[in-house]
Amino acid sequence: MIPAESRPTDDKVRFPLGDVLRSVLTLRSRVPEEAFSASILGTERDGSGVVIDKGLVLTIGYLVMEAEEVWLRTVDGRAVAGHPLAFDPITGFGLVQAMGALDAPALPLGSAAGLRVGDPLVLAAGGGVKGALMARLVQRQPFAGYWEYLLDDALFTSPAHPRWGGAGCIDADGRLVGIGSLMLQQAPAGDTSNMVVPIDLLPPVLDDLKRRGTNPEPPRPWLGIYAQDADAGVIVAGVVRDGPSDKAGVEPGDVIATVGDVPVGDLVDLWRQVWVLGPAGTKVPLTLLKGEGAGGRVVIQSIDRAEMLHRPRAN
Structure with missing residues (x-):
């Protein structure tokens, strides 16, 4: 859990904190042992996801890639089965369709385009305020992943959230501006930060992710x-x-x-x-x-x- 002094409180934000955090769910997935990613990412994966429409949950893709089971848990502790709807290797996003009523509001999408270094943010994992962290944008720049992945404009937030995977990055107006992906350590100081995928990458591909389960762009050449x-x-x-x-x-x-x-x-x-x-x-x-x-x-x-x-x- 996040230390109490590092959590957001109603007097530190200008949006209805409790309502916003109800949109962030705990996510657990199970992947078969024979899956390609099992040896690297494991067969049991834990993280978070954010409700962006009725029954539709946005997360980071590696949590649901090759998953056969997905479970979503609301702030009040109810567990709802989910279907892994999409995995997008280009943006890094994943989508889950809830198979039952979540009784959780959809979090409005914002934009990361106007964020500047130093802007306050909340990085929220599932579990309500105990899973939420006050943070700031400390850098934005291209990010290249060793697994044949590239973001032209990744967001970096600090302090680092210990449960970063699929966490919702929320701006000062209570809107979703990104999804947590990684924790990085910067040498030589050893400072840690989270890499966040900006939400602006989602709207152009969302319809295809829902209908086809993948990005509308032609698949990129993969070298392995x-x-x-x-x-x-x-x-x-x-x-x-x-x-x-x-x-x-x-x-x-x-x-x-x-x-x-x-x-x-x-x-x-x-x-x-x-x-x-x-x-x-x-x-x-x-x-x-x-x-x-x-x-x-x-x-x-x-x-x-x-x-x-x-x-x-x-x-």
Whole structure:
């Protein structure tokens, strides 16, 4: 739980705190052991979600990716089954459809576009005020995830919420402006912050997520690598077994020097260069450095990430 002195109170906010926090639910999901993400994210996942329409709950996608069971718990302790409606690997959002009455109000959507560093926010996990944290926006910048993910304008809040996954980021007017995704530690000071996906990414894709369960954009080329920035450049930290890069001979420790003939500066640069080549199925040429400067070129036959994911049974 959040320490009492760090929680919002009615005199610290200008919106009806109790009503707003009723929109934030506790979420638990179960993923089968054979699922692609089970070895990394586990088979039992806990987090939060925010009611954005009648029976419709917005969360962070990794909580419901490949899930076969989802349970939602309201502030008053009632448990309601949910159906994992959508997972969007581009924005990072996930949607859950409640299978019963939630008796929880929908939280109005705001916009993160006008937020400035220093603005006050509430980062709220399920559980009412005990799960809510007073925070501030401390940074906004591109964020590249090692799992082939990129946000052009991610939000970073501090202090960090210990239950960040799917937490609602609420602005000074009581509107939803983002969904909690990660906790990050910044060296050398060791300060921690949360990365929040801005809500502005949701409206353009919401109808497709509800109808089709995925983003309307063509699926991006997926390489099946985990990559990170290092002093030597962008380094391959891991390779998905039997994935496209594994089949092409990419190995952990390889440094990705170029995409085609274009040098790779950092992880943001890598993902942008790969995705501009075309949709899933595009051949991706990489120049790799393999120890002591030796290297060579590989051509990776990319695929749609969804081909690797377990498809949950319909409820």
